[in-house]
Amino acid sequence: MEPILQIKNLTHTYGIGTPFQRSAVEDMSFEVYGGEFLGIIGHTGSGKSTLIQHLNGLLKPTGGQILLNGKDIWAEPKKIRDVRFRVGLVFQYPEYQLFEETVYKDIAFGPTNQGKTGEELDRCVRESARLVGIRDDQLDKSPFELSGGQKRRVALAGVLAMEPEVLILDEPTAGLDPAGRENLMANIRDYHRNKNKTIILVSHSMDEIAQNVDRILVLKSARVLMSGAPAEVFARAEELITAGLDVPQVTRIAMALKARGMDIDPAVYTVEALEQEILALRKGGAPC
């Protein structure tokens, strides 16, 4: 697989030359591959927000490079807007950015800035609205009449309508109820499956990350602590816990069973995998 984004020794220092000098991102290097679903997890203040704002050129690195399809995004600073169209970023609580009279117009804001018009614009707006589950009759409503969860879907559609190659989601489910959370994640999974576009999901919730992503990047105090497939990362549960992070609930159960002397892989992170492990144990005739 070809890397779509390459982050090379990225460093961002705030307040250089003042007593408040502080590095939010320090010497981070990693790759994001085309079509993958990458999860980024880290404690508050681990540099997640600063990092993702670099990926679409909202912040300029104070050191290091970001390559999009092999090209430095800051090679031509005047064309940074193109990078923002290609790497779509959905902020935390994006519903507070809505401003237009109708849902349709708000979703159309991004693609219009891109220069899309006429039928192409209409197609982008309707398709992205459908992707996040906004009904056609809701398109003519004012976005301020909608519920909180629906507003968030509209904001998400507003970024999807730009048809970015990479989609970055910063805590997309924060503040939603469990049903709304699962619903929204299902929409995002569908989008990933059908469009085969790259997604970067930033989250606090280990369970949410474990259920969705192909690969996890763990950040700790402005650096990359580990990266790898979920099974690899959760196999290092002890380290995660010392870093102040959680492991998925299923992994915690597996670890507890293992601690009681049962022969279970403590790195499982889905209910199905744990079920398989326990069933295998029973077949083996070990006492339960």
Next chain:
Amino acid sequence: MLKDITLGQYFPGTTVAHKLDPRTKILLVVLYIVALFCAKSLVTYGLMALCLAVCVYISKVSIKALVRGLKPVLFIIIFTGILNLFFTPGDRYLVEWGFLHISDTGLRNAVFMVLRIMLLIMGTFLMTYTTSPISLTDGLERLLNGLKKLHVPVHELAMMMSIALRFIPTLIEETDKIMSAQKARGADFESGNLIQKAKALIPILVPLFISAFRRADELATAMECRCYHGGEGRTKLHVLQYQRRDYIALALGVLICAGVIVLRQFGL
């Protein structure tokens, strides 16, 4: 960009200038302004400048910070200076050059005017640099207490002022966030003519207003939950009390102000 805005920024400290009662400081500034407008000779202006210098020395506020406060009014200072310099008629002309002429009174007025504005601004800035906005509104509320008899809603005004001050940093942060979010959707705030630039502000202003109203609503509810019902019968956590240093400072202030007025009578 937005973080550079300073509105009467407060530099915490423990000097006498910081410890003085906010009421004392407000009154001293008023006295200072009165004295400044009575001054009209080199002696009295010198006295005013000396007073400020002593206060600055006591407060340990850096001269740099004070001078920075002058920046926004630099244009007004220069404009006043030039206007006074060239367009004041006088008995004796020092320079005559076409329609431009500088008279002795003009030169005098220009120097004094510029000095007056600079001292005025630095004096008030010294107060805001040494007094937190909260204690400043507190002091103002107590000073204006008497106006309550005239049905002036003093407490409500002071409360509004402290809330406004409290929310300035919050709103700045919010604006930053909304700007980033719209930039991520390809909004362009830099290029285009004036009308296009004004239009580009709509995606920022609408969400900002909506969130400001939402915050106001939430704050009102939170205040009501804590049984806020206006100033009636409300007690204070920090009750302002004049100390000996306040009486001394006020006495000195009155003395200097009176001195300037007396000197003025003698034509100095």
